[in-house]
Amino acid sequence: MKPSTPQPPSVSPVLELRQISQSFGTQGVLREVTVKVQRGETLALIGESGCGKSVTTKLLAGLLDPTRGEVLWEGRPVKGRASSELRRDRLRFGYLFQGAALFDSMNVYENICFGLRENTDLKEPEIREIVLERLREVGLAANVAEKRPADLSGGMKKRVGLARALAMSPDVIFYDEPTTGLDPVMSDVINELILQTQSRRNVTSVVVTHDMQTVRRVADRVVMLYPLGRVAPGMPQVIFEGTPDEAFASEDPRVGCFVRGEAGARLKEMSAA
Amino acid sequence: MSALSSNAADPTPIHMLGRMAVEIVEAIGDLVTFFLRMLGGMLVRWPRARVLWPVMYEIGVQSVPVIFVTGLFIGMVLAVQSYDTLRMFRLESRIGSIINVSLVRELGPVLAATMLAGRVGSAMAAEIGTMRVTEQIEALKALGADPLTYLVVPRFLACFLLIPALTLVADGVGMFGGWFVSVQVLGVSDHFFWLYSQQFISAYDVIAGVSKSLFFGAAIAVIACHRGFHCGAGAEGVGRAATDSFVFSFIAILVLDLLLSIALNNLYRLLWALGITVV
Numbered sequence: 001m002k003p004s005t006p007q008p009p010s011v012s013p014v015l016e017l018r019q020i021s022q023s024f025g026t027q028g029v030l031r032e033v034t035v036k037v038q039r040g041e042t043l044a045l046i047g048e049s050g051c052g053k054s055v056t057t058k059l060l061a062g063l064l065d066p067t068r069g070e071v072l073w074e075g076r077p078v079k080g081r082a083s084s085e086l087r088r089d090r091l092r093f094g095y096l097f098q099g100a101a102l103f104d105s106m107n108v109y110e111n112i113c114f115g116l117r118e119n120t121d122l123k124e125p126e127i128r129e130i131v132l133e134r135l136r137e138v139g140l141a142a143n144v145a146e147k148r149p150a151d152l153s154g155g156m157k158k159r160v161g162l163a164r165a166l167a168m169s170p171d172v173i174f175y176d177e178p179t180t181g182l183d184p185v186m187s188d189v190i191n192e193l194i195l196q197t198q199s200r201r202n203v204t205s206v207v208v209t210h211d212m213q214t215v216r217r218v219a220d221r222v223v224m225l226y227p228l229g230r231v232a233p234g235m236p237q238v239i240f241e242g243t244p245d246e247a248f249a250s251e252d253p254r255v256g257c258f259v260r261g262e263a264g265a266r267l268k269e270m271s272a273a
Numbered sequence: 274m275s276a277l278s279s280n281a282a283d284p285t286p287i288h289m290l291g292r293m294a295v296e297i298v299e300a301i302g303d304l305v306t307f308f309l310r311m312l313g314g315m316l317v318r319w320p321r322a323r324v325l326w327p328v329m330y331e332i333g334v335q336s337v338p339v340i341f342v343t344g345l346f347i348g349m350v351l352a353v354q355s356y357d358t359l360r361m362f363r364l365e366s367r368i369g370s371i372i373n374v375s376l377v378r379e380l381g382p383v384l385a386a387t388m389l390a391g392r393v394g395s396a397m398a399a400e401i402g403t404m405r406v407t408e409q410i411e412a413l414k415a416l417g418a419d420p421l422t423y424l425v426v427p428r429f430l431a432c433f434l435l436i437p438a439l440t441l442v443a444d445g446v447g448m449f450g451g452w453f454v455s456v457q458v459l460g461v462s463d464h465f466f467w468l469y470s471q472q473f474i475s476a477y478d479v480i481a482g483v484s485k486s487l488f489f490g491a492a493i494a495v496i497a498c499h500r501g502f503h504c505g506a507g508a509e510g511v512g513r514a515a516t517d518s519f520v521f522s523f524i525a526i527l528v529l530d531l532l533l534s535i536a537l538n539n540l541y542r543l544l545w546a547l548g549i550t551v552v
Contacts (some may be wrong), residue, residue, distance in 0.1 A: 063411050087417050095415040101408040105400075115416040118423075164416070 012075040014039045014204050015060045020069035022055055028228050029055050033237050035223055042198060042205040044219035051227040053208040057174050061093050091119055094165030094173040100157040102149035108160050109145035115168045134163040138193055155186035162193060175207045179214050191217045212259055215244050222247045224255055307499045314422035328427040332393050333435035337442060340388050344443035347380055348450025356459050369466035370473035372451035377474055381444035382482045383530055386489035390522035394497035397428055398518035401501025402511040429494040436490030437483045481537045488533060492525040
């Protein structure tokens with residue numbers, strides 16, 4: 001379990017989705033979803049594939065505009081902010097993407113310093129120092145800096161992605177499926193890095209995951225989404241909100257089956273569909 | 274109501290034509306909006322040299338060999354094809370004017386643009402499409418960069434500014450190819466080859482050809498980047514974006530060529546009527 005105790009929530013959530021609906025063309029993904037992220041906490045977003053976890057995270061980070069509803073940062077709506085202000089505010093966030101999303105055309109060094117070069121006036125020696133420090137922080141040697149993303153293993157890519165997300169010293173970090181596709185040992189390394197980042201920097205974290213080991217180790221609070229197509233009309237899409245222990249003890253079969261990794265009645269439902 | 278439902282389920286050719294017209298207008302509107310947003314981004318922030326120079330090298334310098342080879346062979350083929358017809362009328366000494374006027378006015382700009390659309394446009398669409406599919410475009414946003422300014426502006430500038438040079442390369446090499454076959458292989462007089470070329474080509478022809486190429490370059494960059502940004506999911510989406518980029522660019526080049534040729538011919542007549550000559 002996570003070693004440090006969660007901080008008491010502040011009055012105004014650092015991030016909030018208020019009654020958000022999101023669709024892509026005719027495909028609805030979210031319907032009237034409300035999610036609050038308190039300062040300093042680590043929130044795990046769980047749910048089946050395709051239930052809208054990554055979309056929720058991108059909405060929280062301001063990478064997507066909602067079809068309906070309101071996104072608030074520090075209690076202020078994101079909509080209506082000038083694009084320059086939005087870009088500046090977004091720099092307070094670090095984002096580790098699902099596939100790391102490293103820029104293929106750049107080496108590791110250029111990937112990590114991208115945000116610094118684009119948004120600061122730091123001189124190259126200072127940038128170099130930060131890049132090497134971030135590489136050390138995620139447990140990578142300095143010689144990795146010259147490698148291309150194509151030359152890295154899955155775990156190394158995730159760690160470089162994390163180093164890039166940390167380069168601008170963000171207040172909030174989003175981890176989109178940080179352990180997916182990694183072996184158990186590397187998954188634990190990533191979990192450990194999430195915990196270390198949390199304790200060293202006291203950041204707010206949002207972790208999208210299917211991995212219950214990650215939920216147990218890093219999360220203070222869990223929010224579970226249910227796929228919109230299977231939510232009964234009028235019922236909320238957020239089917240659980242609470243601590244990891246509460247999630248594992250949940251009597252709701254949808255939550256219980258998911259956290260225990262049991263098919264339950266799902267196979268029958270799929271056959272009937 | 275029932276008529277509407279039946280139309281939606283089984284559209285008539287008129288419905289399909291109407292739908293296609295709406296889709297074309299929507300696509301053009303979307304493309305123009307994309308172009309205007311890109312121009313807006315260019316005014317707000319000029320691309321940094323370390324981003325712009327590699328793109329210019331890739332688009333300009335790396336395209337020279339392919340344009341060199343195609344220009345050379347088009348010039349030679351023009352000579353081979355024109356020679357027999359001109360010879361029937363004992364006009365083979367004027368072959369230089371046919372080859373060089375064709376090259377400078379039409380083939381040079383269109384050839385350079387087509388090669389650019391094939392070599393560079395498709396690659397740009399595929400690269401940006403791959404970036405979209407692998408969330409790299411969202412990563413740019415997350416790292417404080419505007420994807421439109423960061424990705425599209427340098428590519429637009431490189432295509433727009435370097436296509437005139439590539440057109441002049443195609444013109445020059447094509448002329449050399451035409452001269453080589455006409456004079457060295459088919460035995461046309463070197464003196465008459467250049468004399469008639471000089472008589473028939475004016476500075477206006479060269480300027481008009483190069484001016485056309487600027488529009489072609491802009492169209493290629495905007496279409497390719499637009500296709501990349503609107504790429505569908507997976508490898509199939511990236512492949513489709515690259516193919517669409519070339520097909521739409523090629524159509525745009527031909528349509529623009531026709532419209533610009535008409536406009537430039539009218540401009541020439543207007544200048545001539547006003548007593549302004551561009552020799």
